[in-house]
Amino acid sequence: MTDLPVSADLRIAPLTAEPLASPPAFPSPVPPEAPIPMPVQRLDRWTGPSATEVDGPPTSATQVTRIFVFGVAALLSAYGVREMVGVVSAGGIVGLEWPLIVFFGLTFSWIALSAASGIAGFVAGFFERRPTDLDRPLGVVTALVMPVYNESPARTLGALEAMAEEIIALGAGEHFEIFVCSDTTDQTVWVEEELAIDRLRGRLGGRMKVWYRRRHKNIARKAGNLEDFVTRWGGRYEHMLVLDADSLMMGETLITLARLMEDDPKAGIIQTLPVIANRNTLFARLQQFAGRIYGPVIARGLAVWHGRDGNYWGHNAIIRTRAFAACCGLPELKGRKPFGGHVMSHDFVEAALIRRGGWAVYMVPWLGGSYEESPPSLLDVAIRDRRWAQGNLQHIAVLPTRGLVWPSRVHFATGIMSYLASPIWLALLMVGLALALQARFIRPEYFSKEFSLYPAWPRFDSERALQLFIITMGVLLLPKLLGTIESILRSDIRKRSGGTVSIIVGMLLETVVSALVAPVMMLLQSRHVAEILLGADSGWKTQRRDDGGIPLAEVIRHHWQHAAIGAMMALAAYVISPAILAWMAPTLIGLLFAVPISWTSGSLAAGLWLKRRHLLLIPEETDPPAILAAAAHAQSLAQADLPEVEDGLTAVVEVPAIRAVHARMHLPIPLRARGRPELDPVMAAAKIDEATHFDEVLAWLGQKERMAVLCDPHLIAAIDRLIVEPEPTPTIVPAEAAPAAAPSPLPTS
Template identity: 50%
Template sequence: MDRIAPGEAGDAPLLPPQLLPVQLHLGPLGPVAVPPEASMAMPPQQLGRWSESQAEFPRAPVPGPTRMARLVAFGGGILLTMFGVAEMVRVVDVGDVTPLQWALVALFAVTFGWIALAATTAIAGLGHTPVRPEPNLPASRQGDPRHPGAERTALVMPVYNEDPATVFAGLAAMAEELAALPEMRQADRDTGTPYEIFVLSDTRDPDLWIAEEQAFMALRRRCPWIPVWYRRRTRNTARKAGNVEEFVKRWGGRYAHMLVLDADSLMTGDAIAALRAAMIADPRAGIVQTSPRLIGGTTLLGRLQQFATRIYGPVVSDGIAAWQGHDGNYWGHNAIIRTAAFAQAAGLPVLPGRKPFGGAIMSHDFVEAALIRRAGWSVTMLPAIAGSYEGAPPSLLDIAIRDRRWSQGNLQHAGVIAARGLHWPNRVHFANGILSYLMSPIWLTLLLTGLALAVQARFIRPDYFAGDHSLFPTWPQFDAEGMIRLFLFAMAVLLLPKLIGIARAMLHGPTRRGCGGAAALLGSAVLEILLSSLMAPIMMLVQTRFVIQILAGQDSGWGPQRRDDGAWPLRQLLATHRGHVLAGLALTAIALSIVPALAAWMAPALAGLILAVPISAASGSGRLGRLADRLRLLRIPEETAPPQVLNRARALRRDFAPAGAEGGAANGLMAVLSDPDLLALHLAALSPEPRTRGRPDPVTATAEVKLREAADLAELDGWLEPPERLAILGDPRLLLQAQALGSRLGRIAAG
């Protein structure tokens, strides 16, 4: 089929120049939305083939501190697990061990090994020191310290149906932070500004699309000291990973580095500069990131999560940074990436087979880190760099929605973990991600196995005349005192990372005071442990359901995340959690009918399930979040003394809200037609795809008919459906016809 571009043969002619806007007030860049292209090749990588000769750098010896941290984390985790399993065997080895008891031991080994590794990772982090860049590299690979501006860095912001006011207010706040940096003040015509902002939109909502363009114009006017660019894709191929990949292919050659952000990311200028300096100082660096802190939470769950990550998070991140060394992971945002390394090594292949395991790679960040490391570049985490922030999901249901996509992405890594040439720590990262979701069905199976043993002991008579003609029946027996000791030991291992985090916070004056004092800090920790214990069984069943759906072949799709509002209708809460409540009631009845003491042991899990609806509703409550703050609970230092970048982002949000929008975006099509500057920018930014002759798009065809038959813009506006608005906004010919409709009526009214 022949393909024709908009405006060529087969399309109506464009409007005459006199109908186009003339006066443009978009700043020195005019209506240009993107810089000149500087393309880079980004070939998809082969997972089944690799040779070390393809690496950019040869494998370097593992530094001594990293080897020691790995010995503590993995060697200690194995020893701790062996001890716990041995104790479990002693508990059941009172008489002959039944097959069901052996199953219990096996499931216990997996779950205990999981928490043991977390505990020993926390211990490994206690002695962590940052890994320094490897010295004595060829001079040709070293950065030139005399011209830091030559190392241009793009702040890349991928967005998909996000709130433009929040996104662009955050970018403006970060731009103001960058303006105060010495390298920005020292920039000249030869070196140019060392930073630029590039917004990559995959937005499908027509009104949000135009609101993004309005906010983009406002950001350019407000921050003339930094170049700001905006590009919206017509097709959302491969989601966020494809969005960033297209950016690298078209403009990657313009930038030495890209600092990838998320819609709710905030970073101080010092943090951005520190990451960039670390990248320039180490020519082997492929990815450098720090550990983002959660801030800005207003609901009960938001405040709970940001307290947990603030107090316990440094313990975990220090431990991970200690044992992973240069073989680090990547969390998809708030990290700086060497563009050449990303283009060379991180092109994602399409996995064979059908969704959910085949197709485009969803959790792309883990895979990109592993492929970049395979190519010889380092991937490191520097948790000592402060000033990196992000938001938290506002409710339990929002976590569940996000986890559905993440669970599919992590389980999909089963097709990547065996790729040739990967470093073994990267395989550990993949295994850890897979197990993080498989652990829920494993934990559930462990609980059901224990319950089955109790049912067997209570209701099933022993067979004294089994086929082996034994004089004694095979009957499950347990060492009750040993079980209690093992339970207490397991709880101590489980809570060890949190206890270390609490101790560190108590001993650090600024952190302790920022949390409201010692008493408030301890009270907050107790509240966090209690609420997390009640929410854990709910998430266990939620994630188990996700795993079953994925194994059954159900794809998660791609939906936008809610960032602020945690409230859900009661009907939605009941529909989501009724199965959890029924499961909790059923398990409670079974436990009480067998051994009341068993119900007492399971009380935290059972209570969480039975109270799932009120717990879920409370998690998204802003009123309970404010109450906790008034009681000086769940406070963090960044809340007691908010960072300047957060204060500025909040203050600027109103300036980027589209005019006429109440609780959302204004009418995008009417906004474009009523603002000549916006129309000029919108037309300049469009990159419509050519259409196939004889195969018109039905939505576009319907929109064109309505446009031709409408008596005025008001009538047209009432007729159009959202997909039709999107079609008109994406087609210059139709958009200019709509402008002509308004201009003709305006001239008639004037006459």
């Protein structure tokens, strides 16, 4: 692209001198439609065969692993509950001690299942075998489908270009096509997307096809976006490899997934283990370290007991298109939001339904080269978590679905419990505090109304309580310890992560920060659950992906309540006894310092400081895969090449090159998507008709109205009459060449 001088009156810079010409092979932004029917599934009825009748029963190895995982989890839970009963039964179990036992049993069983799964993953690592016959040519075409929603086009398209170049270099370019499915609602981002797609088409030439579609109605969010793709173009592709806007995968990984799908005709979804990479803030680096060091053990544990009844995380996975179309038409849930309406956490539901249809769903944790990014701060995680909490609690209505295999119900239950665990933990703390208050201020009744030879002393077994605390911490930290041990034992990971000392120090640092953050997340998630139960919808917000910090004022606004709650709890504990204050200290410290902890979590300086000292390192930093560097280079080139569009409508109206790209990339609104005329196009047309200058149009039109104008070529053309051509600049003659002017007559009185 050619840069031109930037005028102070123009709202974009730099501009393109000539329209960005697409290759002749792609005159349309989308390929010819190849529709597949996608019937809406019934959750209350299933008349088909069971999944095991179609795909076969679990292997003996999977069955043994399941017995081990759930057996160990049950034994640990029973032991923990028995110890808790022993702690509180020193003087008899009465009153609030019963709910204390119940809440503890729920939380302990939750971490016991995670510990048992981690043990299975650690042991399975010694027997892991990778297929060796994956070097044959591909036979079908796979779509790289990337749904986007108001994302940075340079970032997303740069990553796609890097993936495409690696695939092409490996000789498989004709077996993949890029398909960007946009749900963007920001008119400026929309225009930027079109320019970026047009640029990517030019850079890839005819080596790989690139398609782009923006939906006019964002029905059912990401699930509806994928459904629209499948029902209109799904018949063109045997497989679709679903990517998130922050996804990045090695070309070899993409090709291997396609080969695995071709080799297993019963496979419906094959999920990779995405590794967080390219993160630099403190919080993001902690997540990155935890995912890389502990993640493989945890993921392998899930994979070995899931077997072919696995789960799907919504991205970095390959899906058989016709299986998805036949099984994954999602119904609207009954009732009002937040429980009713469109399914939000659709990936779990799609995995369960596609498994119900007899297709296998499984993970390949041995396959590397799958990457993603993470939110840069605690607050960004909390914003994302609000949406995830609503989606997982929605699954309460999906749990009774007929025909599901039991592991699918376990997936739903664990997702629900991952958010209910916070209010249960909070209730456990409140009950414990209430018991302590009762013992301190309420006169006990040593003798009940019923006849008893012995008094009911309200006391606890403090020695046994300490032992139970140590056991609980051990069960909680076991997956982390196993992941750390495995990383140290594997020389390639150990050396590229800074060595044994760096890994151990990183594990301790991550554990301490996680312990400080956990109470804050407990209150945040408890609030999220309460809001959802009261009927508050999460909406759909764009996720922040850069490394910029959050202003301190905003951090204080979000966390002052957590600090205040921590102060009140600390005061109450101190009034009761110093021992109670010490017992609650791990929770209280995180709450009291919620503001500085959250603010520091988004600090880029803190993250880079640790990186320079070889702490929280992962192998992908010390020995970066080529795809990471290629993606970063492609993104920087895209940012340099693409014009900086400050307003989409202005760019399309005033710059012929951008208007030409928009005309090529914008599809007419399909009849089925039109429905009733909306207010915005009508009002926009009226305002354009009344305006006498383009500046008035810009002042009068809102964002939705500008989107409506960009959707209608006639409205864009109607604005042309308002564009005032700049007057020619007069020629300035140098002073030495100008003729001498006659003196002006002086005014006379």
